[in-house]
Structures are given as structure tokens and as C-alpha cells.
Amino acid sequence: MSSKVIIFDTTLRDGEQALQASLSVKEKLQIALSLEKCGIDIIEVGFPISSPGDFKSVQTISKKIKNSKICSLARCVEKDIEVAGDAMSSSDFFRIHIFLATSTLHMESKLRKNFNEIIDMSVSSVKKALRYTDDVEFSCEDASRTTMDNLCRIVEKLIKSGVKTINIPDTVGYAIPNELSNIIKNLFERVPNIHKSIISVHCHNDLGMAVGNSISAIQAGARQIEGTINGMGERAGNTALEEIIMAIKVREDILGVSTNIVHKEIYRTSQIISQICNMPIPANKAIVGSNAFSHSSGIHQDGVLKNRKNYEIMEPNTIGVKEVKLNLTSRSGRAAVKYYMDKMGYKDHDYDIDELYSAFLKLADKKGQVFDYDLEALAFFSKKQENAEYFYLKFFSVQSISNGLSTASVKLKCGKKVYTESSTTSNGPVDAIYQALNKIINFPITLQKFQLVAKGKGKDALGQVDILVKYENRQFHGIGLATDIIESSAQAMIDVLNNIWKSQQVNKKLKNLKKY
Ligand SMILES: CC(=O)SCCNC(=O)CCNC(=O)[C@H](O)C(C)(C)COP(=O)(O)OP(=O)(O)OC[C@H]1O[C@@H](n2cnc3c(N)ncnc32)[C@H](O)[C@@H]1OP(=O)(O)O
Numbered sequence: 001m002s003s004k005v006i007i008f009d010t011t012l013r014d015g016e017q018a019l020q021a022s023l024s025v026k027e028k029l030q031i032a033l034s035l036e037k038c039g040i041d042i043i044e045v046g047f048p049i050s051s052p053g054d055f056k057s058v059q060t061i062s063k064k065i066k067n068s069k070i071c072s073l074a075r076c077v078e079k080d081i082e083v084a085g086d087a088m089s090s091s092d093f094f095r096i097h098i099f100l101a102t103s104t105l106h107m108e109s110k111l112r113k114n115f116n117e118i119i120d121m122s123v124s125s126v127k128k129a130l131r132y133t134d135d136v137e138f139s140c141e142d143a144s145r146t147t148m149d150n151l152c153r154i155v156e157k158l159i160k161s162g163v164k165t166i167n168i169p170d171t172v173g174y175a176i177p178n179e180l181s182n183i184i185k186n187l188f189e190r191v192p193n194i195h196k197s198i199i200s201v202h203c204h205n206d207l208g209m210a211v212g213n214s215i216s217a218i219q220a221g222a223r224q225i226e227g228t229i230n231g232m233g234e235r236a237g238n239t240a241l242e243e244i245i246m247a248i249k250v251r252e253d254i255l256g257v258s259t260n261i262v263h264k265e266i267y268r269t270s271q272i273i274s275q276i277c278n279m280p281i282p283a284n285k286a287i288v289g290s291n292a293f294s295h296s297s298g299i300h301q302d303g304v305l306k307n308r309k310n311y312e313i314m315e316p317n318t319i320g321v322k323e324v325k326l327n328l329t330s331r332s333g334r335a336a337v338k339y340y341m342d343k344m345g346y347k348d349h350d351y352d353i354d355e356l357y358s359a360f361l362k363l364a365d366k367k368g369q370v371f372d373y374d375l376e377a378l379a380f381f382s383k384k385q386e387n388a389e390y391f392y393l394k395f396f397s398v399q400s401i402s403n404g405l406s407t408a409s410v411k412l413k414c415g416k417k418v419y420t421e422s423s424t425t426s427n428g429p430v431d432a433i434y435q436a437l438n439k440i441i442n443f444p445i446t447l448q449k450f451q452l453v454a455k456g457k458g459k460d461a462l463g464q465v466d467i468l469v470k471y472e473n474r475q476f477h478g479i480g481l482a483t484d485i486i487e488s489s490a491q492a493m494i495d496v497l498n499n500i501w502k503s504q505q506v507n508k509k510l511k512n513l514k515k516y
């Protein structure tokens with residue numbers, strides 16, 4: 001049996017079924033290109049009979065993708081198979097994926113057919129598909145609720161009729177790991193021609209077991225895993241491919257298999273797909289969540305700083321994550337505070353760690369998250385200076401008109417003086433207000449992240465804006481909270497400006513100290 005597991009991605013088909021609005025041709029192509037770069041073996045790009053738009057995207061993607069195999073879905077319906085073959089005709093090698101339900105429940109109450117009719121429909125559809133390609137996959141939909149006798153019977157017939165890949169879907173996410181691996185083992189034991197095909201599984205996550213089920217299927221002999229990036233898909237989603245891929249890599253000692261994936265592309269691919277599909281990734285999502293490689297509690301941070309392996313089972317840069325984050329919160333200890341001070345170039349004798357740590361705890365309890373520049377301010381500012389905000393927004397007004405132009409005016413208090421400026425742009429009111437502020441401050445800053453979330457429900461919910469800005473090779477965070485989202489955007493920028501200003505004052509103070 002091969003030690004390679006084929007990775008079959010269905011983000012553009014099963015994943016897209018979960019979206020509130022279908023993707024455009026351009027968006028689908030962008031996703032397909034990133035999956036190809038990630039080394040995905042087979043990309044299921046659509047279900048071309050379902051709409052002219054889907055046909056067009058399958059056609060477009062088929063012309064562009066060269067290093068992954070393209071695949072399209074079809075029912076056991078002649079027209080579906082014909083349309084799938086036509087849509088992919090410009091690809092040098094492609095797969096047609098046919099499916100038909102085999103469980104008694106689906107046969108009786110959905111398809112209204114008996115099992116003999118199901119076998120006939122399946123075998124004749126395979127024959128039709130073989131006219132377009134020699135690579136035909138067949139899925140016995142709802143296989144995990146199909147009787148073992150029926151499953152063995154139909155699988156044998158399908159392999160005989162030329163199917164190269166037999167897929168065993170857990171369509172409704174009902175199976176548990178031991179059960180799915182028994183189904184695969186039974187197929188290997190009871191179907192005489194089973195070794196002429198590759199056995200695949202396609203799991204759904206209704207009970208949160210899609211990845212566990214897929215892994216147990218690999219252990220029982222499955223050599224193709226179907227799933228989606230970030231686990232997107234019908235209802236609770238599909239097997240999250242990034243989790244399977246990394247489980248295979250990290251637990252090679254037990255699983256003894258590998259994939260063709262370019263691991264360093266995983267994080268990037270996940271981010272692209274999340275953004276295009278407008279499906280945010282939960283912070284605690286395995287592998288690709290923003291917390292997956294960050295450490296928050298003091299004991300873990302201390303352990304990681306002594307030896308990363310204490311709390312990291314894989315290196316973040318394996319999947320393309322550049323930085324491990326140690327969050328500075330009131331759960332952090334001295335080790336993390338010292339780590340950030342070291343990182344900024346301060347030596348132990350520059351500050352008193354016990355004093356700094358107790359000031360840090362007070363600030364962390366008040367502010368939630370603390371950043372490196374906050375530590376600097378705590379270590380080198382007097383109490384009075386530390387709490388003083390240098391910049392303060394006294395007034396703003398914004399006008400957006402339908403030809404696309406936005407004008408913003410601001411009145412900003414800078415220390416003891418007040419300045420007024422305005423700016424007009426075609427990039428919307430937030431950009432207009434940011435430009436007006438920067439006309440006054442004139443800091444060479446680059447906005448790296450802008451995130452707006454509603455805190456609460458309804459029209460009067462508070463809008464929280466979090467921004468990340470780069471200034472002279474350092475990153476500064478800012479938060480703004482107001483019911484008016486333009487105001488919260490402006491407040492977030494002013495928070496950043498105050499943080500930069502404080503850090504400049506620390507630098508000035510340290511330079512002056514060095515003179516003596
Ligand atoms: C488990 C899965 O994920 S399967 C894939 C699910 N994906 C989708 O359904 C997305 C795309 N679907 C569509 O665009 C449409 O449903 C279409 C174009 C496929 C069909 O549209 P319609 O012809 O209007 O049929 P509708 O969706 O209402 O019903 C599905 C029909 O397909 C039949 N059918 C379902 N599966 C199969 C199959 N594998 N082979 C043959 N017929 C099937 C159903 O029995 C039903 O037939 P009926 O109308 O004679 O009762």
C-alpha cells in the first residue's frame with residue numbers, strides 16, 4: 001500500500017455550498033491558484049451543471065491550473081456528466097466525480113429508487129464519464145449509514161466498471177472514528193478487487209469528528225482525504241485539510257504516511273480563503289487560528305522561552321507563520337516581561353524588574369493587553385507622564401457624497417496647542433479623517449491592519465476599531481470605541497499616535513540620560 005496520502009480539496013465545491021453568496025469566477029480562480037501553490041493534488045472546482053456561473057468558473061480554472069488535477073462533480077444524470085466533461089475539456093488531465101446515495105434512508109425517501117436501480121444508474125453513469133476521462137471517482141453518498149453488504153456490493157461493481165477512486169463519505173457527520181475505520185477495513189477484507197482502486201474518505205463535522213474520522217480512515221488504509229481549507233462546508237463543515245496535513249506530518253511516527261503539500265504555504269492559503277469567502281477564522285482554530293502559536297500564561301511563556309518544544313508540537317514557520325506571539329496580559333510572568341525588554345535592547349541593569357512587573361500588572365488589569373511600548377513607558381516614564389494623553393480629538397466632521405468623494409475636518413489638541421486640518425479623498429471617510437490627522441502630525445506611518453467589529457447587536461451597537469500601524473520598524477496598536485464608526489476609527493488612530501509619541505519621549509529621555 002502506498003505511503004502517500006492524496007489531498008483532495010473541495011473548498012470550491014462543498015466549501016462554497018456553505019457560503020451565503022456564491023463566489024465570482026475571479027474569486028474562485030484566485031482560490032484555485034493558491035491551492036495549486038500549496039501543492040494540493042486534486043482540486044474539486046465546482047458542480048458545473050448547477051449554474052452557468054459555476055460552469056464558467058470551472059472552464060476558466062481548467063485553463064489556468066497546470067500542477068494540480070482539476071475535478072468536477074456530477075450526479076448520475078447524463079447531462080451533468082456531459083456538462084462536467086465539457087467544462088474541463090481544456091485541461092490536459094481531469095477527473096469526473098460522480099455521486100449517488102446508497103443508504104436505505106436516502107434511496108427510499110430522497111431518490112425513491114431501490115438498490116438494484118441505484119447500481120444500474122451508478123454503473124451506466126461511470127461508463128458515460130469514461131468517455132471524457134479515464135479518471136473517474138465515485139462517491140457512495142451517505143456511505144456511513146449504508147449497510148455493509150450493500151456498500152461492498154456496489155463498490156465491487158464500480159471498480160469493475162472502471163472507477164479509480166472510491167469515496168466513502170460520512171455525509172452527515174454521523175460516524176465515530178472506530179466505526180469509520182471498521183467500514184474501511186471491511187471493504188479491504190470483503191471486496192475482492194478493492195486493491196485496483198484508491199479508497200477515499202469525505203467527512204463532515206456535525207459531531208466535531210471530521211478530522212478524527214479521517215485520521216482513523218488513513219490508519220485503516222484510506223489513501224485519499226477530501227476536505228476543505230479552514231474546514232468550510234455544508235452545515236458544521238468538512239474535514240479541515242490543514243489539520244489533516246499537519247497531523248500527518250507531526251505524527252508521522254504513528255501514521256507512517258506523507259503528503260505532497262508545500263507546508264510553508266498553508267497559512268497564506270488559509271488567510272486568502274478566509275478573506276475571499278468572508279469566513280473569519282476563530283482565534284483558537286487548530287493550525288491557522290491567531291492563537292494557535294501564541295502563548296498567554298506566565299508558566300507557558302516561561303516554558304517556551306526556555307525551550308519552545310515545552311509547549312509547541314510544531315514550529316510555526318513550518319506552515320509559514322513568521323512569529324510566535326507571547327501575549328502580555330495580567331496572566332504573564334516576569335519571564336515574558338523581561339523577554340520583551342531584551343527584545344527592545346534593554347539590559348537587566350537598565351530597569352528594576354520587580355518594580356516594572358508590579359506596574360505592568362496594574363496596567364494589564366486595567367488595559368487587558370499590554371504592548372512592548374507600554375513596557376518602555378512604564379519603565380522610563382514618571383506616573384504623571386505615563387497617564388497623560390498628548391493628542392486629543394476635540395472635534396471632527398465628515399461628509400461623504402455619492403460621486404465617491406469624502407471630506408474630513410479635524411481639530412486636534414497636541415499638548416497645549418490646537419490645530420485644524422481637512423482632507424478630501426476618493427477612498428472613503430476613514431481615509432479622509434486619517435489623512436487630515438496626518439497632515440497635522442506628519443508621522444511616516446503605514447496602516448497594516450484595520451478591523452471593525454460591532455460590540456453588541458442593533459443599530460446603536462458600539463463599533464470597536466483595532467488598528468496596527470508600522471512606524472520606523474516598530475508596530476503600534478490602537479483601539480477606538482464609539483457608536484459612530486468614523487469616530488472609533490479616528491480614536492484608534494489617536495491611540496496609536498499617543499503610543500508613538502510616548503515611545504519618542506522615552507527615546508529622548510534615554511538619549512538625554514546618556515549625555516551625563
Ligand atoms: C452531499 C452533497 O453535497 S451533494 C451536492 C450538493 N450540491 C448542490 O446541490 C449544489 C448545486 N445544486 C443545484 O444547483 C441544483 O440542486 C441542481 C442543478 C443540481 C438540480 O436542480 P433541480 O433539477 O432543480 O433539482 P433539485 O435540486 O430541486 O432536486 C434534486 C434532484 O436531483 C436528484 N438527485 C439527487 N442526487 C442525485 C444523484 N446523485 N444522481 C441523480 N439524481 C440525484 C434528486 O432526487 C432530485 O430529483 P427529483 O427532482 O426528481 O426528485
Ligand SMILES: CC(C)C(=O)C(=O)O
Pocket residue numbers: 014099139141142167169170171172202204
Ligand atoms: C458529493 C459528496 C461527496 C458529498 O459532498 C457528501 O457526501 O458529503
Ligand SMILES: [Mg+2]
Pocket residue numbers: 014169171202204234
Ligand atoms: Mg460533502
